[in-house]
Amino acid sequence: MKGADIRGLFRRNRRLSVKDTAVFCRQLAVLLEAGVPLLSALESLALQTGNRSLRRSLAGIIGELERGVSFAESLRSSGLFPEIAVTMVEVGELGGVLETVLGHLAAYFEREYATREKLRSALTYPAVVVLIALVTFSILITFVLPSLTSVVEELGGTVPPLTAWALKSGYFVQAHWPALVLSVLLAALVSVRLVGTRKARELLDPLFIKLPVLGGIIRQTAVGRFCRTLSTLVTTGVPILAGLEVAGRCSGNSVIRSAANRAVFRVRDGESLAVVLTDSAVFPRVVVQMIAVGERSGALAYCLGKAADLYEYDTQCTVERMVTLLEPVMIVGLGGLIGLIIMSVLMPMFEVLGSIG
Known part of the structure; x- marks a missing residue:
């Protein structure tokens, strides 16, 4: 990896959040x-x-508007706004309906924010x-278990293998917790x-989309975003070919983007x-059937x-069902983890009591 790419890993993303954009x-x-000129409106928003x-x-x-640059170009050069906003603002400027286009954009980002x-x-x-x-696991193996084990050893008991493993884990966490926390944060970043x-997306997205359950959610989310973006663009007068390119990029999935890019050439040749x-x-x-009806x-x-409404709703329902199914699994897993710690504590205690008896 080149030095510039490595620096890019830690460079802050300058994109405006969906909520702030809306x-x-x-x-x-x-x-x-309300009739406020564009420059005055932007100055008011900058102040507040x-x-x-x-x-x-x-x-x-x-400053760029005062120099005669178009609003769309100034938005693009700022690098803060998503491509769909720049494209639609450009259409709004050409058609003299900028306020209407901005209203559609606000509705689009408000819906996107609500879905997220x-x-x-x-x-x-x-x-x-x-x-x-x-x-809970960290507290038990780091603080509770060593104290109880020391009591057992004072009473003449031996530490079973399970307890010894838990103790070693606790000592390791105590000795290296700053490095462990830093490593986890660095790996996540x-x-x-x-x-x-x-x-990376071109390599991973085809794999992610084939995953059981999770792949379906990823696909539904990308398809819903693609349909919502293309619907908004077509509504505001963006040509279908340009709309396909932008919607593919805004879908957030390289598989959908590639399919949209291939569709541009075939639709340009007159295909449905x-x-x-x-x-x-x-x-x-x-x-596909809904698009055919629309054409x-x-x-x-x-x-x-x-179609976007349908898939946004399906995505929400699928996630809620998945979470509902995960709840008992997580409860059982958490119970098993706590039980493992309790057993590692009780086993030496039972051994001491047995030796006393």
């Missing part, structure tokens, strides 16, 4: 609809925002249970950064989008939106 688009849309990155970017955007929050809420409980299990690179997506073997049959009826954006 708030910015909604506020700007309201100001423009608590996001430092956004404030600095807005100052640069205002539902998934995050569903996964919070399992994460908390796992964290409690790890903390490097893993997240590496998985976020395009080459539904037929092209069917041949890709990536998109579910339900989505025949001239309501492609509407049908894509409904």
